[in-house]
Amino acid sequence: MRLHPLTSLAAAGSTAIMTTAAASLPLSLAVIAAVAGLSLAGGVERRMLAAAAGILVPLVASLFFLHGLFFPEGSVVLAHWGPARVTVEGLQFALERSAQLSAAVLVLLLCSFTISVPDLVAALSARGVHARFAFVLASTLTLLPAITTRLARIRQAQEARGLVITRGVFRRMAAFRWQAVPLVLSLVEEAGTRAAALEARGFGATGPRTSYREVTDPPFQRRLRMVLLLAAAAAVALRLWQPTAGA
Amino acid sequence: MSSPSLTLESPTPAAARKRRLLEILGALAIAGTYIYLVLNQPADITGGPGSASALIALSGFLVGAVLLVVAVLPTLPVSTLVLIPVALVLNIVLGQFVGSTLVPFYLDAIGTVLIAVLAGPAAGAATGALSSIVWSFFNPTVLPFAAGAALIGCLAGLAARHGLFRRFYLAPVAGFLTGIIGGVVSAPIAAFVFGGTSGLATGAIVSAFRSMGDSLLAAITKQALISDPMDKAIVFTLVAVLVYALPRRTRLQFPFVRRHRVLTGQAAGQSAGAATGQGS
Structure with a gap:
């Protein structure tokens, strides 16, 4: 069964909210395991691994460095060197927070890797979300790869003209100017052309629109979305009701 | 470039009032969340991860940012709207590069500040918030900072409006002041949602303050006061360089x-x- 983009968005969002609200290590680990299984099943494990490593390795390393060595509130000291004290409480805090953040990050990443952007855009505009948001989303996601290649091409061109990046703040700033100005200039110029074209096609107009792309939305998934959102709201309400339980 | 359409109806005053209301509600949600978090923090941070503060910080700031986007986005002219994806891409390309390296800066607001200077505070705020929302498709950890990014965009637009980009030496000063405000507002997010910072270099600065016995929020706020003003001063300077290098026609x-x-x-x-x- 193919999931409606809003259903997978709701599932990912409510899972992230519920793991944050529950703040329990076993639940976070279970979510991480489930995401790993789902990404293997969906065949996106390589892209997931690369993206997750880029985000989570610095985050987790920073958390363990920060709380593992410096946690003034901790009382059970395992080791200390000068001002740095390794405490049980600090390590515990770092572990719990890392697991919880990793679960939320992984679930959202899985969602963005499996979702089909054209479907999401069509679904959003069909549901009365302003077409402008859909435009910004789709346009950014398609511009991004184009711009990374263009930046590489601009650098090559400038290097052919004698650009050598050397030390020193002012030299670096000049190098930045050499590369960024052509990039920004061409992007702004193109945006102007695109604005005229869009406006000529009634982009700024209000009123009903028709779409070439139909995204099927079975009633079962509609109900599922409601249940997921209610569950997330309930988890938040429960946590706010009993702020210290389970912590 | 964009002119009022002759064939399509223009928005009614009632719709404009509704948008104004949404803008005010969004700003209130962000300000209220911040004040609540700062007043309630001392008892809460040792309460363990996932405490109520994380949820309040997340929901309050996100709701505020989304309300601002909903209020501002429909009012922008198409010529500004098509620039927003460009700004987002500049933010992501430059920010992704710096974010995880060993420099205690982020430089993830160049696009936002550029739009704010060219198109004003409202466009800047919408770009900042949207940038975080869209970027979270690649890196979900930036989503909670949407309100801070909106604030940076808004302040950059106000600085431009009051002529701080007319003199080259005033741009870093404006960036420095913007960074102080933006850093102080974003610190509770880093403290309550992440329990630290996401970069290694910024983490080292926080550790230094923690080793002197500061609370987590105090340590992160001090780190933000070291990193953010410098960061935004650099960003504002780079944007000034860029804007003056653009041809007059553009x-x-x-x-x-x-x-x-x-x-x-x-x-x-x-x-x-x-x-x-x-x-x-």
């Missing part, structure tokens, strides 16, 4: 630049008239 395409004489070297009335005559 700069004057933007009504905000013409009307408030954002950049030096053009007389307001005369070039506004000339540019509208040619542009629209």
Whole structure:
């Protein structure tokens, strides 16, 4: 069964909210395991691994460095060197927070890797979300790869003209100017052309629109979305009701 | 460039009032969340991860940012709207690069500040918030900072409007002040949602303050006060370099630049008239 983009968005969002609200290590680990299984099943494990490593390795390393060595509130000291004290409480805090953040990050990443952007855009505009948001989303996601290649091409061109990046703040700033100005200039110029074209096609107009792309939305998934959102709201309400339980 | 349409109806005053209300509600949600978090923090941080503060910080700031986007986005002219994806891409390309390296800066707001200077505070705020929302498709950890990014965009637009980009040496000063405000507002997010910072270099600065016995929020706020003003001063300077390097024709395409004489070297009335005559 193919999931409606809003259903997978709701599932990912409510899972992230519920793991944050529950703040329990076993639940976070279970979510991480489930995401790993789902990404293997969906065949996106390589892209997931690369993206997750880029985000989570610095985050987790920073958390363990920060709380593992410096946690003034901790009382059970395992080791200390000068001002740095390794405490049980600090390590515990770092572990719990890392697991919880990793679960939320992984679930959202899985969602963005499996979702089909054209479907999401069509679904959003069909549901009365302003077409402008859909435009910004789709346009950014398609511009991004184009711009990374263009930046590489601009650098090559400038290097052919004698650009050598050397030390020193002012030299670096000049190098930045050499590369960024052509990039920004061409992007702004193109945006102007695109604005005229869009406006000529009634982009700024209000009123009903028709779409070439139909995204099927079975009633079962509609109900599922409601249940997921209610569950997330309930988890938040429960946590706010009993702020210290389970912590 | 964009002119009022002759065939399509223009928005009614009631719709404008509704948008104004949404803007105010969004700003109130962000301010209220911040004040609540700062007043309640001392008892909460040792309460363990996932405490109520994380949820309040997340929901309050996100709701505020989304309300701002909903209020501002429909009012932007199409010529500004098509620039937002460009700004987002600049933020992501430059921010992704710096974010995880060993520099205690982020430089993830160049696009936002650029739009704010060219198109004004409202566009800047919408770009900042949207940038975080769209970027979270690649990196979900930036989503909670949407409100801070919106604030940076708004303040950059206000700085441009009041002529701080007319003199080259004033741009870093404006960036420094913006960074102080933005850093202080974003610190509770880093403290309550992440329990630290996401970069290694910024983490080292926080550790230094923690080792002196500061609470987590105090340590992160101090780190933000070290990193953010410098970061935003650099960003504002880079944007000033960029904006002055753009050809005059491209700069004057933007009504905000013409009307408030954002950049030096053009007389307001005369070039506004000339540019509208040619542009629209």
